[in-house]
Amino acid sequence: MTLLWGTYPAAGLGTPAGLGEGIWRSTRPDDPAAEQVIDLPAPSFLVAHPRLPLVYAACELPASEVVVLDVRRPAAPRIVARLATGGADACHLLLAPDSRTLYVSHYSSGDLAVVPLGEDGVPVDDAPAQLLGHSGSGPNAERQEGPHAHSSLIAPGGRHVLVVDLGTDELRRYRILDGGLLEPDGIAATLPPGAGPRHAAVRGHLLYVTCELDHRLRTLRWDDASSTATVIAETPSTLAPPRSAELQDAHVALVPGHGGDVLLASVRGADVIAVFDVAPEGELTYRGAFDAGYWPRHFAAVGDRLLVGEERGHRVRSFALADVIGMPPEGGIGDVAELPYAAGEVVSPACITEI
Known part of the structure; x- marks a missing residue:
């Protein structure tokens, strides 16, 4: 098994890139000791091709690019293509279910790049086929002065790509066509003003959206x-209080539990991962939160482990997934559980992918 971590510059998000940061590699999910295997400027999001030995890295730069890596030799990945995405600060990648299109979300410019891929997994051209922009803003003057496409996902039913826009409090909808997306197609959902939607997880006909603001x-x-979505329930992302900074919600994902699905959500500032039990019909019940380190940005279940990146702690933590899904309910409101973990150094970890 090989795990790759994308990173930010050592000084953190928003500082000058290309100063030695890159992609780190570890080989055992229960022992996250890692080493850097290639230099790349701010490769903050990674996605692996499901069938080919390729990994796509989004370099989060003012003039962003996608780098395609051949990982047949994981200890020495080789760049096989790079493509300027046309937007600013690419922060998320989505690979289409048929692996023939890569969708690139740009935080600062707020647009979505559509990159067709050949049978070999490499972009068919030297530029995106589409760069889909958007307009709008939200009430948070500091964070919502314009659109901020933070991530994208395939909508339930598989007919649309949804863009989660932190800046406009919307889920934008694009109909999937042969060779591209229909523009414009409309707004799939509008969230409360100032919510700041960031990431989403899908379960059947339900979407769970974590809101950063x-x-x-x-x-x-x-x-x-x-082809629309309606808010039917909401809950605080955690009852744990702020510890290192103001709360900033980050990532959300579903994992199977003993009696049904469990939803996990990382919350920076509180520096926890919150645990929710998911009822058969989809209702969430908050169980509690556990200490996930300093500024837990991204996490992923890999085999029987849960791997968490401490972006500002410059470490990764590996928890037994059984400990996470078996965590007892909090003893008091806002309690933070301490679960055993193994740790390894990774400078400014931003994203993990398994190859």
């Missing part, structure tokens, strides 16, 4: 007929 986790129900 108002620290709420919202459940939306997707309607196939109208």
